[in-house]
Amino acid sequence: MSEYGITIPMSGNRRESILCSLDEHKSPIPRRSWGEAASLLGLDDKTVITQADLERVHDPAYIGRILDPSPGKEVLVKLIMESLELVNEDGTYNRYEPKKAVRPLRELAESQIYRCTGTYLALKIALERRGEGPYKDFCFCLGGGSHHPRYDMPSGFGVLNDPVIGVRKIMAEGKASFVWIIDVDAHKGDGTAELIRFSRNRGETFSGKTPEVFTLSAHMASGWPLDEESLAKAIPGRAPLLESDIDIPIAAGEENVYNERLLQGLLEMEARSLPRKPDLALVVDGADVYEKDGLPSTSCLALTLEQMLERDHLILSFLQERGIPSGWIMAGGYGPRAWEPTANFLNSL
Ligand SMILES: [Zn+2]
Numbered sequence: 001m002s003e004y005g006i007t008i009p010m011s012g013n014r015r016e017s018i019l020c021s022l023d024e025h026k027s028p029i030p031r032r033s034w035g036e037a038a039s040l041l042g043l044d045d046k047t048v049i050t051q052a053d054l055e056r057v058h059d060p061a062y063i064g065r066i067l068d069p070s071p072g073k074e075v076l077v078k079l080i081m082e083s084l085e086l087v088n089e090d091g092t093y094n095r096y097e098p099k100k101a102v103r104p105l106r107e108l109a110e111s112q113i114y115r116c117t118g119t120y121l122a123l124k125i126a127l128e129r130r131g132e133g134p135y136k137d138f139c140f141c142l143g144g145g146s147h148h149p150r151y152d153m154p155s156g157f158g159v160l161n162d163p164v165i166g167v168r169k170i171m172a173e174g175k176a177s178f179v180w181i182i183d184v185d186a187h188k189g190d191g192t193a194e195l196i197r198f199s200r201n202r203g204e205t206f207s208g209k210t211p212e213v214f215t216l217s218a219h220m221a222s223g224w225p226l227d228e229e230s231l232a233k234a235i236p237g238r239a240p241l242l243e244s245d246i247d248i249p250i251a252a253g254e255e256n257v258y259n260e261r262l263l264q265g266l267l268e269m270e271a272r273s274l275p276r277k278p279d280l281a282l283v284v285d286g287a288d289v290y291e292k293d294g295l296p297s298t299s300c301l302a303l304t305l306e307q308m309l310e311r312d313h314l315i316l317s318f319l320q321e322r323g324i325p326s327g328w329i330m331a332g333g334y335g336p337r338a339w340e341p342t343a344n345f346l347n348s349l
Contacts, residue, residue, distance in 0.1 A: 004103055004107075005096055005097045005098045005099065006084060007096070008095050008157070015142040017339035018343045021339070022343065025347045027349075028132075028133070034118050034143075037118075041124055041130070045121070048117055048120065048121070049117055049120065049165070051063065053116070054160060057161060057165050057199070058160065058165075059151050061152070062153070065079065066112065066160065072106060077109050080105060080112070080159060082154050083157055083159050084157055112159045115143060115146065115162055116144075116160055116162040118142075118143040119141055119163060119165070119327070119329050120162075123280060123282060123327035124170060126139045126280065126325040126326055126327045127170065127280050127327075137323075137325035138316065139328070140328040140329075141328065141330070142342075143330060144162045144166070144329030144330060145162070145185065145284050145285070145329040145330050145332065146160065146161060146162050146191075147183060147187075147189040147191055147331065148161075148190060149161040149191045150191045150195070151195060155225075156225065158191075162329070163183075163189070163282055164192055164196065166282065166327070167179050167213060168213075170280065171212065176279035177212060177279060178273070178276050178277075178278045179213050179281065180213075180269060180273075180281040181196075181282045182216050183244070183283075183286075184284065184286055184311060185217075185285075185286025186220050187220065187223075187225065187286070188220075188240060189217040189219070189244060189284060190239035192217070192284075193239060193242045194239035194242050214245050214272070215244040216246040216266070218250060218258070218265060219248070220300055221251040222252075225239070226240055245272070246268055246272075248261050248262065250301055258289075258307065262314060279324075281324050283328040284331045285329065285331060286331035287330065287331070287332065287339075288333050289303045289308065291303060291304055292335075293332075293333060294334040294338065298332075309341070309345055312341075313345075313348070
């Protein structure tokens, strides 16, 4: 993000570091660009996400603002600045030094819709079993995971909620009627919870008694978006107050029971889904729970590399043993070592 003058400790080369590590370990996992992944499915990565896909999930008036036709993308740039909290209430800049920018914020704005592409492609490759070897029904996208954007507003470094946009697009194609979203980022998947609730309220995702999208979020019990300041400003019936179908709040010092509680959550999700079995799962595989993550505000949930490997294998084997295909996305991860847990997991396959 430093190229845009933004001083949030996001490592711009997280994806490259993971790919380097896979090369060094001679990983047999095939790597594809999003363009190549799209061609594999007979699609064009530049046009695969449409306005209808965005309006299926977010408020159409909000999407109208995002599709800002002005050459400078002024409305969208403003939304990006809002999502990254770059402007304080008194108008001064927060974590933003525009003089140090070498690229315009407009470019970051223009990438927002394309960011949903990888999430959708990962889900589709998994669902159509286009993966390789023993992992035919598994695909990991080195991107995606913006799980805070809400129905009609940006939040938490994002403008569009790619997890829900990807899932609902797959469902709209008639390829999956019941999907689990398993979110293990350090932060609560509050935008996802809101969007799924709202679509259910519109009567769009209910078949009988079973929700068509079931959400699970394991996250820090306190800290943004559940910190005192956010909760004081929260609007009833909106994120972050809305619950996921299963929330697993992890308090500081509970790292040693994290995986045990996650397994309990997965078993509960399975029991509450019966008699149905999901056609597909999306795993929001945040790395910001890592003890060496660079975001100071997530330090109260600090898993070791070994605990994270156990977490990821727990989820993958839970799904594979039940024959449930899964698309995975990176989500949060900050600082120079944020690539390590994802690389460690992929190298273990
Ligand atoms: Zn996060």
